[in-house]
Amino acid sequence: MRAGDVDRDRVAAVLADALATGHLDPDEHAQRLEAAYAARTVAELHPLTADLPVSATELQPVAPPSTTPVTALFSKVRRGGQWPVPPTSVARARWGKLVIDLRHAVFTRREVVIEADAFCGLIELVLPPHVRVYDEGSALFAKRALPMGAADATSADGPMVRITGRAVLGQVRVRRAGDARHPWREWR
Missing domain, CATH: 1.10.8 (Helicase, Ruva Protein; domain 3)
Structure with missing residues (x-):
């Protein structure tokens, strides 16, 4: 089947x-x-x-991870580590910086959508090399930046991140882990 x-x-x-x-x-x-x-x-x-505590044949539908919006308001917020990425997420930066680090995140779906809304703020997504990314958002007096070859990741079968939302007087930036232009960012 x-x-x-x-x-x-x-x-x-x-x-x-x-x-x-x-x-x-x-x-x-x-x-x-x-x-x-x-x-x-x-x-x-x-x-x-088959060798795990719950096998695919016994699996019941799993509730999706929390979809509570992540917001940086007059502050810097960093989301990272091993966390399950929900099918849809909302990220908001209002006069602050929001960093969403997906290098060690667990993708539970093949395609995830991140609604990135930056108003006078910065949203930065850090991606591992095997993740494809597409930006479908809009900008008004703002900037949206993707790395070169963002859609051409090393693995066509890997997860895909689709970015939507708006940037107004702010910035939405996507970069790959280990970006040679800014190696000092890895420890910030």
Whole structure:
């Protein structure tokens, strides 16, 4: 039987839980997640979760992660580490800076949407090399910047981040981890 996106998303959710509970290390999680998104049949998906506490055949639909907006108001807010990326997120910067670091994030869906609204502020997204990104937002007296070759990531089967929203008198900036132009940013 052919696997659909719903089947792949359920396996990705099990893998995310296994990573969060320590049953998988980050490298093995990345390998299994890549295999899950490349799977064409349900039979290819089953071995990816068979040795985990919850297998894909026993999995019930999982509630999506919290979709509470992340807001930086007259401040700097940084979201990073191993956190599950919800299918849709809202990021707001009002006279502040919001950094969303996706380098170690757990993608539970193949495509996630981040609504980035910057009013007199800056929203910066830090992406790992295997993530594709598309910016569909608008700008008014503002700037939206993507890295060169943003849509041409190293893995066409990897997750995709779609950025929407508005920038007014502010900036929405996307960069790759390890950007050679600004190596000092990694520790900020």
